[in-house]
Amino acid sequence: xxxxxxxxxxxxxxxxxxxxxxxxxxxxxxxxxxxxxxxxxxxxxxxxxxxxxxxxxxxxxxxxxxxxxxxxxxxxxxxxxxxxxxxxxxxxxxxxxxxxxxxxxxxxxxxxxxxxxxxxxxxxxxxxxxxxxxxxxxxxxxxxxxxxxxxxxxxxxxxxxxxxxxxxxxxxxxxxxxxxxxxxxxxxxxxxxxxxxxxxxxxxxxxx
Amino acid sequence: xxxxxxxxxxxxxxxxxxxxxxxxxxxxxxxxxxxxxxxxxxxxxxxxxxxxxxxxxxxxxxxxxxxxxxxxxxxxxxxxxxxxxxxxxxxxxxxxxxxxxxxxxxxxxxxxxxxxxx
Ligand SMILES: Nc1nc2c(ncn2[C@@H]2O[C@H](COP(=O)(O)OP(=O)(O)OP(=O)(O)O)[C@@H](O)[C@H]2O)c(=O)[nH]1
Ligand SMILES: [Mg+2]
Numbered sequence: 001x002x003x004x005x006x007x008x009x010x011x012x013x014x015x016x017x018x019x020x021x022x023x024x025x026x027x028x029x030x031x032x033x034x035x036x037x038x039x040x041x042x043x044x045x046x047x048x049x050x051x052x053x054x055x056x057x058x059x060x061x062x063x064x065x066x067x068x069x070x071x072x073x074x075x076x077x078x079x080x081x082x083x084x085x086x087x088x089x090x091x092x093x094x095x096x097x098x099x100x101x102x103x104x105x106x107x108x109x110x111x112x113x114x115x116x117x118x119x120x121x122x123x124x125x126x127x128x129x130x131x132x133x134x135x136x137x138x139x140x141x142x143x144x145x146x147x148x149x150x151x152x153x154x155x156x157x158x159x160x161x162x163x164x165x166x167x168x169x170x171x172x173x174x175x176x177x178x179x180x181x182x183x184x185x186x187x188x189x190x191x192x193x194x195x196x197x198x199x200x201x202x203x204x205x206x207x208x
Numbered sequence: 209x210x211x212x213x214x215x216x217x218x219x220x221x222x223x224x225x226x227x228x229x230x231x232x233x234x235x236x237x238x239x240x241x242x243x244x245x246x247x248x249x250x251x252x253x254x255x256x257x258x259x260x261x262x263x264x265x266x267x268x269x270x271x272x273x274x275x276x277x278x279x280x281x282x283x284x285x286x287x288x289x290x291x292x293x294x295x296x297x298x299x300x301x302x303x304x305x306x307x308x309x310x311x312x313x314x315x316x317x318x319x320x321x322x323x324x325x326x
Contacts, residue, residue, distance in 0.1 A: 011265050012265055051278070056282050114242075
């Protein structure tokens with residue numbers, strides 16, 4: 001299922017060409033902790049082999065209370081997998097898988113800007129890993145749904161219990177999925193879209 | 209926009225604005241990961257190889273994310289190359305729909321319709 005980026009061709013294959021009439025792109029972000037199935041989900045629904053784009057950030061210093069004169073710079077490179085789904089002869093959807101750990105949040109400004117919304121992919125064996133992600137999305141006002149990726153040895157929790165554990169309001173959908181399955185991953189995206197649609201028709205209650 | 213603890217390199221997607229179409233007043237284009245690029249001209253001999261490659265691969269629409277992946281360049285570096293090509297009018301940029309706090313219901317319907325056919 002995974003395609004190492006070193007195999008990526010230097011140019012798109014002929015069959016990967018978008019129709020010349022395609023003029024509108026939209027994006028959805030799939031975010032989750034290490035090994036939760038982001039790349040698998042992107043690959044399951046993408047019409048192209050998932051590609052990888054990188055970004056490097058040079059982070060200078062750490063904060064205002066740094067010792068003066070100590071010049072610290074660390075470069076962080078983050079790889080994001082992405083895939084593509086042609087939706088019509090005009091519309092194309094891009095899906096970006098991005099790691100949820102805080103040290104990667106520098107990527108999120110450009111990534112989430114203009115994104116329709118996000119899928120937070122969760123492994124119930126490591127629920128706590130997603131707390132920060134959920135908080136950060138809420139802070140940024142990015143609409144999201146939660147998808148529970150079913151691993152064989154994941155404990156099965158009732159959704160209501162997960163909702164409490166994740167401290168999510170009733171309005172935010174929580175769905176189960178198998179990221180390896182195209183149909184299941186497509187249904188996750190459809191759930192996100194339906195949720196976004198309800199947001200456009202229902203006034204959102206202000207968070208406390 | 210950017211968190212207090214992080215700073216982007218030059219050429220960050222947020223800061224990259226390209227001024228196009230000088231005389232007709234011009235328009236500022238922000239380059240996003242999913243801005244679609246389409247070639248308007250063929251590669252010329254003596255062009256920078258990466259830019260020639262972009263002109264070749266963008267005979268059909270291609271996002272800057274894809275360009276960055278095929279060229280194996282960071283997104284910000286690919287965006288700078290694209291920006292130069294836009295300024296030279298060698299490529300055309302099709303700006304993505306940038307969802308605001310609430311996306312357009314018609315757009316959402318179109319996405320759902322497309323997904324349901326997968
Ligand atoms: N059983 C099962 N295995 C899965 C599922 N989704 C992913 N996997 C496996 O879990 C492993 C990690 O999946 P990836 O898609 O690489 O996860 P990722 O989130 O992209 O991981 P990183 O990019 O390394 O953070 C792979 O070996 C997948 O085959 C699933 O739904 N069920
Ligand atoms: Mg991955």
